[in-house]
Amino acid sequence: MRKLETPTTLVACLLAATVVGACDRAATPFASEPPSFNIFPGESPACFRLTGGGRIDKPEPAVLMPQPKNTPDSRDFATFGFQARPIDCNVPNGSGQIEWVEHNPNAILGGFSFHASVNWFVEVQDHYGPTGNPKNGCGRFAGNDGRVQGRNGQTFENISFVVEHACDRGEPGVGRDHIRICLGTADGNSCEAGSAPYRRDGILTGGNIQKHKLS
Amino acid sequence: MTYLKLIAVLVGMVSLAGGAAAQTVNGKAFGTYVNAAGITTQSPVASLPSSGGMDVGSTDAFGVPSAIDAQFLKAITTGALDDPASTAQSTSELQNVSVLSGLITADAVTAVASSYHNASGAASDAEGSGFANLIVNGLVVTTDVAPNTRVTLPGVGYAILNEQLPTGDGVSSSGMTVNMIHIYLQSLTQGTCTPLGCLPSVLTNTGEIIVGSASSGVQ
Numbered sequence: 001m002r003k004l005e006t007p008t009t010l011v012a013c014l015l016a017a018t019v020v021g022a023c024d025r026a027a028t029p030f031a032s033e034p035p036s037f038n039i040f041p042g043e044s045p046a047c048f049r050l051t052g053g054g055r056i057d058k059p060e061p062a063v064l065m066p067q068p069k070n071t072p073d074s075r076d077f078a079t080f081g082f083q084a085r086p087i088d089c090n091v092p093n094g095s096g097q098i099e100w101v102e103h104n105p106n107a108i109l110g111g112f113s114f115h116a117s118v119n120w121f122v123e124v125q126d127h128y129g130p131t132g133n134p135k136n137g138c139g140r141f142a143g144n145d146g147r148v149q150g151r152n153g154q155t156f157e158n159i160s161f162v163v164e165h166a167c168d169r170g171e172p173g174v175g176r177d178h179i180r181i182c183l184g185t186a187d188g189n190s191c192e193a194g195s196a197p198y199r200r201d202g203i204l205t206g207g208n209i210q211k212h213k214l215s
Numbered sequence: 216m217t218y219l220k221l222i223a224v225l226v227g228m229v230s231l232a233g234g235a236a237a238q239t240v241n242g243k244a245f246g247t248y249v250n251a252a253g254i255t256t257q258s259p260v261a262s263l264p265s266s267g268g269m270d271v272g273s274t275d276a277f278g279v280p281s282a283i284d285a286q287f288l289k290a291i292t293t294g295a296l297d298d299p300a301s302t303a304q305s306t307s308e309l310q311n312v313s314v315l316s317g318l319i320t321a322d323a324v325t326a327v328a329s330s331y332h333n334a335s336g337a338a339s340d341a342e343g344s345g346f347a348n349l350i351v352n353g354l355v356v357t358t359d360v361a362p363n364t365r366v367t368l369p370g371v372g373y374a375i376l377n378e379q380l381p382t383g384d385g386v387s388s389s390g391m392t393v394n395m396i397h398i399y400l401q402s403l404t405q406g407t408c409t410p411l412g413c414l415p416s417v418l419t420n421t422g423e424i425i426v427g428s429a430s431s432g433v434q
Contacts, residue, residue: 051267053293053304055327055343072359075323075347079306081291083269099271099291101308103323103347113273113289151287151310171300171331174342206327206343210302212295 029108029197030148030159030184037092037120037142037162037188045092046123049085049214050139050166054173054207056080056200064128066175067203075111076104078200080179082166084141086121089214094121094141098163100181108198109150114183116146116161126167128178138167139211142188159184164191164201166209173208237301237332237433239265241390244305244326244429245272246288249279251400251422258288263303263431267295277309281316282424285309285324294431300333305429306343312396314426318368319396323347326429328391337433339391341379344429346395351376372401372420382432390432398424 039045057077058067070076084096096118102111120142130136146159161183169176180201182191191199242263249256256279259272272290277283287310294303307326314320327343341362349356351366351374362379375397383389400422406415 049295051269051293051295051302051304053291053306053327054329055306055325069343069345069359072346072357073348075310077325079289079291079308079325079327079343081269081271081293081304081306083293083295097269099289101287101289103308103310103325113287115271171302171333172329172338172340172342173304174329174340204343206325206329206341207304207306208302208329208331210295210297210300210331212297212300215297 028156030156039092039122040189043122043124043140045090046086046121046137046139047089047214048123048139049083049212050168050209051083051212052166052173052177052179052207052209053081054079054204054209056179056202057205058202060178060180060201060203064178064203067205069205077205078102082163084118084121084139084163084166085214092120092122094118096121096141098161102198102200105151109148109154110152112148112150114146114148114159114161116143116159119143124165126165126169128167131167131169138165139163140165144188146183148183160188162188162191168209168211171208173204173210174206175203177209178203179209237296239434240267240294240296240301240303241265241432242292242294242303242305242430244290244292244307246290246307246309246427247277247283247285248423248425248428249282251282251424254279259290261290261292261305263292263294263305269293282314283426284311284313285426286311290429292431300331301433302329302331303431303433304329305431307427307429309427312426314396314398314424315368315371318371319351319374321346321349324395324427326393326395326427328393328429328431330389330391330431330433332387332389332433336386337383337389338385339381339383339389339431341391341393344377344393344395368398372399374398383434388432388434390430390434392428392430394425395427396425400424
C-alpha cells in the first residue's frame with residue numbers, strides 16, 4: 001500500500017461501496033463521492049501528454065511480453081481511446097477525455113461503456129522498468145465525472161476513474177505498451193487489486209499508446 | 216567516387232524522408248454503413264482532426280430492415296501530430312450483430328487500425344481486430360479470420376471478412392483501413408440476344424454493407 005504525501009479522509013460508506021446497496025443511496029457498485037487525487041513518492045508532475053487507443057485481453061503478466069488475444073468465442077476484452085495531458089508543464093491538473101468499453105458479459109453490469117474527462121495527470125514510473133524513451137515514465141491520469149452505461153441497462157453518473165498507468169514503450173504498441181484502469185474507487189488514488197469495483201490491465205493486443213511533447 | 220556520392224545522397228534523402236515529422240494524421244471509425252435498395256445510411260462516425268485529438272461516435276442500437284441490426288456501437292479515434300512520433304489509432308466495436316436477416320451474425324465485431332510515423336519510418340496494422348462467435352451462412356467460425364477472406368453469398372453477392380486496405384509508402388506515410396464485414400451486393404443482369412449476336416449475363420454491383428470499420432493514417 002502506497003503512503004499518501006497528503007493524507008485524505010475517506011468516508012466509511014465509500015469503503016463498502018463495492019457491496020451493492022451498502023449505502024442508503026441508489027444501489028451502485030461505485031463510490032458515490034468524488035475522490036481527491038494526490039502525488040505519491042516517486043511520482044511527479046509531468047511535461048508530456050498521451051494519446052492512445054486499442055485493445056487489451058489478458059492481464060499484465062509478471063514479465064513484459066506480448067500477449068495473445070483471447071479466443072474468438074470469448075468477449076473477454078476491453079477497447080479504449082483517450083487523450084490526456086497536464087494543463088501546463090509540471091502542473092498536476094489535467095485535461096482530456098477517455099472512452100473505455102468492457103465487452104465481457106461476465107464483468108460488472110454485464111459489460112459497459114465508460115466516458116469521462118481528465119482532470120489530473122502526473123508522471124509515474126513503469127513497473128516493468130525503464131521504458132526506453134529518452135525520458136522514461138508513464139502517465140497516471142484521473143477524473144471524477146465519468147458516466148458508466150451498463151449492458152444491463154443501468155447507468156451511473158459522476159463516477160471516478162484512475163488510469164494508474166498508461167505506458168508507451170515504442171512502436172508498434174502491440175506487445176509493448178500497457179495500461180491499467182480502475183473505476184469507481186473510493187480512494188481515487190488507489191488502483192490495487194481488490195480496491196475497485198472494476199479494474200483491468202493488459203499489454204496491448206491492438207492499437208498504440210503514444211507519449212508526445214506537451215504543446 | 217561520383218557513384219559513391221550519389222549513393223550517399225540517396226541514402227540521406229531516404230533518411231530525411233523517414234525522419235521528417237508527419238504533416239497530418241487521419242482517423243475514422245464507424246459501426247455500420249449501408250448503401251442498398253436506394254437507402255444510404257450510416258451509424259455515428261468518429262473523425263480525427265488532421266492535427267490530432269479525439270472523436271467518438273456511438274449509439275445504443277442501429278438498424279436498417281433486412282440489412283443490419285446491431286447494438287452498442289462505439290467508434291473512437293485518437294491521434295496526435297508530433298516530432299519525432301506522430302500516431303493515429305481508431306477502434307470500432309458493435310455487439311449482437313445480424314446482417315442480411317441473419318445471413319451473417321456475430322456476438323461482437325471489433326475493428327482496430329493503428330498507424331505511426333517516427334524517425335525510422337511509417338507503418339500501420341490492424342492488430343486487435345476480430346469477431347466473437349461469428350456465424351456465416353450457418354457455419355460457425357471458430358478461428359481468427361485471415362485478412363481479406365472472401366465468402367460467396369449465393370443470391371446476394373459476396374463478403375470480404377477482415378478486409379484490410381493498406382496505403383502509403385512505409386517511409387513517409389502509412390495508413391490502414393479495416394472493414395470487418397464488407398458485403399458487396401450484386402445482381403445478375405440477364406443476357407440478351409439480338410440478330411447481331413448475344414450478350415452474356417453480367418453481375419452488377421448494386422450496393423454494399425460495411426460492418427465494423429476503422430481507419431488510421433499518418434503522412
